[in-house]
Amino acid sequence: MVLIAHKNHETAEEQELSNHLLNVGRLAAENGSVIKHEETLYLIGILHDLGKADRRFQEKITQKPSMKVKHAAAGAKYFNQYIKQKYDLKGNILKEDYILFGEYLDVISYVILSHHGLFDIFSTHSHENQLVYRMEYDERKDEGIYYFEEDVVKFANEFFQENDVDLSRLITDSFKEFKCLSEKLSSIDETEEHFYSGLKVRLYLSILKNADITDTINAYREEVESLSEEDLEEKKEHYMKAVEQVYAGFSKPVTEIDEVRNRLAVEARDRGRTDGPGIYRLNLPTGAGKTLLSLRYGVHQMKHQNKQRLIYITPFLSVLEQNAEEIKSILKDKHITEHHSNMVRTSEEGETGVQEDTRENMLFQYMMDSWDSPMILSTMVQFFQTLFKEKSNNIRRFSSLANSVIILDEVQSLPIEVTHLFNMMMNFISQVMDSVIILCTATQPVYDSDYIKYQIDYQHRNKKDIVKMNEEERKSFDRTTVSKLNQGESSDEEEITEEILNHPDDSTLVILNTKKAVNKVVEILKAQTSRPVYYLSTNLCPEHRKDIIREIKEKLPTEPVICVSTQLIEAGVDIDFKRLIRSYAGIDSIVQSMGRCNRNGKLEGKGQVKLVKTKKEFENIDVSALKSIKEKVSVTERILRDENAEINITELNDKFYESYFANASENLNYSFGKDMGTAVDLLSENKYLALPSKRRYLNQSFKSAGQMINLIDQETIPVIVYYGESKEIIEELIPMLERVETEYNLEEIDEIKKILNQLQPYTVNLYNLEKLGQAIMSYFDGSINILIEDNYDEALGVIEEASDFVT
Incomplete structure (x- = not known):
């Protein structure tokens, strides 16, 4: 009897289980070669779906598609059983590596167990301990009768023999890779050590899921194809030439600032050609051209250090919109992926493989948010x-960060509570995943x-700073005078508007911390x-904001324009006002x-x-959603208390951060x-939940941590x-x-994906849809939401009650 992994009940097309396991193993090994872990990923790939050999799963896939059958645990159970009964541990593993081998055993087991969630x-x-409990699935008769020994073990033994797989050799070689990976990391304590163990899980799982999804989609014919090595090399060459062409088009330096910019650009290019994996800083004042500079560095890294993609990340949509437009105009490549909003929200994943494993669902997931482009x-x-x-599309993207250039623009915007998470994650990505990370900011x-x-x-x-500037060079970028409004006394809208109206001929930008203000x-x-x-805030969709900024720019040279905005305008937006009023915030903000004030000097x-x-x-x-802003305001208030007359803000940067971190040293672990x-x-030792008597090496609460970690306090x-x-x-x-919704036509889903991409510039991220009630049209159980036309105002964007406004 031929065992089946996937079946199309409409066309009767089938994919044999043995072919699926071999395909996933090969694909995973190929993707794992980026981090030199081919053996480990091949092992995981050929083990992951062994549970489909169980006669219950075969009954489900051939006759009863809606039947619930667990299959993810069998591969992990077989792996553990093989090591216990057949693997020569003493002959293959050094005694001093036994603890590390215990970690390896848990990591591989968890990856297989969790490939559906x-x-x-x-x-x-x-x-x-769910790692143990789930591998005992066939021993609990209340969950149905499974045939692990009769079906799974029998199939696995025959499968390995027929395909010349020496499982003992494969495990030994795989552990050598794992040991090599572990030696790249240095930890100060067990918390950090166990945190990195969790990241090994995420990395392997990401590669497995991508291979599994790709082969499932291509089960009967090739539906998706990755960029070939030759095409990627051509793109690297094209990117580098396109950026160099921009620099070649600049006129000969005339001013002091031009000369400084020119020198910095040459330094960035040279460092891009030679820097190895690691974390670096691009510490430049506003106006020094760090976006183009980082792009130049990045494309030279891709070409000369053989990086497979460049990933540009920024916290502010306004910055992304502007810089994405600039980068696209320079590189002119259709494979650039701009991703700033989950247009479709994925539903919860299960653990049985009932829904997740259908080819239709895999295709839907693949279309969602793949980061397989050379430019993200x-x-x-x-x-x-x-x-x-914890969602599948998030995990799948993780392995795309390997062997990449990752530019983190305006990195100072990260909330303080994620500091330890961020630092350890960056260490792992640079040291294990061989990536180059650039922290970009003026602060x-x-x-x-x-x-x-x-x-x-x-x-x-x-060499942590990619370029260096002396004090005189930095002063050449000084274009503003800073002082306190109202002699530092508390003020509100009355004092702010009075200040604006007292200067009727000057363009003025006001930046405040809340939309209501x-x-x-x-x-x-x-x-x-x-x-x-x-008016500018995130209540306006990106395209709307872009139009307003364009209109402001057109009027600024000749009219005393007033713009009142939230912080979305404070970074990266190329706009130039005579005067700026800023409510207290972090020194970085x-x-x-x-x-944005006298930007062009x-x-x-x-x-x-x-x-x-x-x-x-x-x-x-004081509201909880603005906790991080309040903390920064508090530190700034203390630092500015003794500052009078003209204030040199940039000199206060390090003082601000040292004080900020000192005050919050107990709050850097992201408290729930x-x-x-x-x-x-939760992502390391899990001391409070892991029962001492049932602990193994891995004890993490991966799913709960994933659900509760949010860069912003509330999910939008x-x-x-x-x-x-x-x-x-x-x-x-x-x-x-x-x-x-009524016919579920796959051809329509593909077209919907294209249309949703077109609509990304016309989306607004909202915290709560309940206030809008019937003004929201929802589809796919709230996965896609559309606001009715009457509730979007041409000046203010999203409004809760259309009747309150005359349009």
Whole structure:
């Protein structure tokens, strides 16, 4: 009897189980070659679906598709049983490596067990060690009768013999790879050591899932094909030439700033050609051209250091929109992936393989968010989800970070509570995954501060800064004068609007910490001045914001424009005002904001920056969602207390961060709240949940940690809005969604994916859809959401009640 892995019940096409295991093994090994782990990934690949040999699964796949059958645990059980009964441990493994081999055994077992969904090894819901419990699936008759020995073991033994697989040799060679990986990492304690064990799981699992999904989609014919090595090399050459062409087009340096920029660009190019894997800094003042500089460094890394992709990450959508446009215009390549919003939210994954393993679902997952392009442009939220979240598409993207150049722009925006998670993750990606990480910002956080327990490891400490500038060169980029508004006394919308109206001929940018504060100032200004007043916040979709910024730029040279915005405008947006009013924030945010004032240095004097200590009720930053902003405001307030007259903000950067980390040294592990532990603990030793009598090497609560870690306190929901060109596209999309919900036509899903990509610039991320009630049209059980036209205002964006506004 031929055993089946996949079957198309409409066409009667089938894929044999042995072919699927071999294909996944080969694909996983090929992908694992990037990190030199071919043997380990081949082993995992050929073991992962052994459970499908059970007669119950064969009955399900051939006759009863809706029948629930567990199959993921069998491969792990067979692996453990083989090592216990047949593997010569003493002959193959050194005695001093026994503890490491125990870790290896757990890591491989968990990866196989979890290939249809992460689970907690220990949790509040069970006293059992799930790593052990799940491998005993066939011994619990209340869950149905399984035939592990009769079917799975029999098939596996025959399969390995027929395909000349020497399992003992494969395990020995695989462990050598694992040992080599482990020796690349240095840990200061067991917490860090176990944290890295969890990352080994994520890396292997990511590669396995990609191989499994690719072969499942291609089960009967090739549906998806990766970029060939030759095509990738051509792209690297094209990228490098395109960037060099931009630099060749620059005129000969005339000013001092031009000369500095020119020298920095040459340094970045040369370092891009020679730097090995590691973590580096691009510590440049606003206006020094760090985006183009980092791109030049990155494309030379791809070409000369054979990196497979460049990943550009920024925290702010406004920055991504602008820089993505610039990068695309330079590189002119259709394979650039811009990913900044999960247009479709994936549903929860199960552990039985019932839904996840269908070819249709695999194709849907593959189309979601693959990061297999040579150039990825995305947000810090998406990046963090790739690092920590539990969903399949997040895990799959993780291995795309290997052998890559990862540019983290405006890295200072990361909340302080993720510091230890971030630092250890960056160490792992650079040291194990052979990637180059560039921390880009004008205000570098001191991630190797003595107040931080788990520090970033700049492996090449004497070369950690890609370029260097002396004091005189930095002064040439000084374009503003900074002082306090209202002599540092607390102020609100009245004092702010008075300051603006007192300078009727000057363009003014106001940046405040909350949308409500922005609304208050805009409301007063529109009533008291005829000058153009613009509102900017994330209540506007990206395309809408882009249009407003374009309109502001057109008017700025000749009109005294006023723009009132949340912090989304403070970094990366190429816009230039005479005056800036900024409410107290972190020193990092203030410096970024200053880059929007006299940005191009064309004023006769310097731009004027006023810092505002706001009244408590005006911005109301006491709410939990703004906790990180409040903490930074508090540190800034203390530092500025003794500063009078003109303030040199940039000199206060290191002082700010040292004070910031010192005050929060107990809060760097991402706490989940009182009596709920921390993310670092759940992802390492799991001391509070793991029962001492049932501990193994791995004890993590991977799924719970993934569900609870959020870069922003509340998960947002992407909503498509009616604005500009989106109106026609939405009208085309809605009938398709309705048809797919009733008929589930795969051809329509592919077209929907393309349309959703078109609609990315017309989405707004909202925290709560309940307030909007019937104004939301939902499809696929809330996976795709569209806001009705009346609830999107041409000036203010998303509004809760359309009747409140005259449009």
